[in-house]
Amino acid sequence: MATKDFAVRTEPHVANLGALGELHFIPEVFGDEFLDGYTQVQAAQAALSGEQDLTKMDPEALRDVYGSMRGFLARLMTPESAERFLRFEVIKTGKVFDHFRSREEAEAKAAELGPTARVEDNSMRVPDRVLIELLEWTTELYGGGNERPTTPSSGSSRASRRAGTPGKGSSPSKGSTRTAGRSAR
Structure with a gap:
């Protein structure tokens, strides 16, 4: 097994x-x-x-x-x-009535609450x-x-830098050795 x-x-x-x-x-x-x-x-x-x-x-x-x-x-x-x-907040009479993760959901809720309700985008700015x-x-x-x-x-x-330093050691694979100067067998 x-x-x-x-x-x-x-x-x-x-x-x-x-x-x-x-x-x-x-x-x-x-x-x-x-x-x-x-x-x-x-x-x-x-x-x-x-x-x-x-x-x-x-x-x-x-x-x-x-x-x-x-x-x-x-x-x-x-x-x-x-x-x-x-964070999309639905504001009515100056207070946060509810909040949603999508503008569409917040707009739909604001429409239900009437013309005095509005949506405010208080999402994290990055x-x-x-x-x-x-x-x-x-x-x-x-x-x-x-x-x-x-x-x-x-x-x-820009691409992030790789962590660490490039290695100087030789490859353990025999297939990756240089071939310049070797004769064909």
Whole structure:
């Protein structure tokens, strides 16, 4: 009988955003949680029709892409972090009546409450480059790192430096030795 041990994370992943605080992401995704959200991000990005210059993009389409990215990330966060990251408050008579993680839900509730109700976006503000870095990081965490989301190049961040220093040791594989100067056998 063969035995194989599998590591299953139980502690949340932590994204430290400096002065903005930490965002905690669920330890593991199950089923289609990751793929469903990632599909929404890709669909929103496809609506940009491959445009790379942010100044030429339709503002509404760009808003949809960023909204999809934020929604995708919030789905992967612990409830406490998601509450801080995406928060649309319904205000009536100067007081918070209720709050939601999507503008659509908040707008629907405000419409139910009448013309004096309004929606206020009190979501965590993060720079676009950090939003993109979070998207790339979570894609590596949950998606196996095989595929990175595509983003407009002018909004892309610089690649992170690799940890550690490059090794100077020789490869243990005989197939990777240099062949220059050797004669064929």
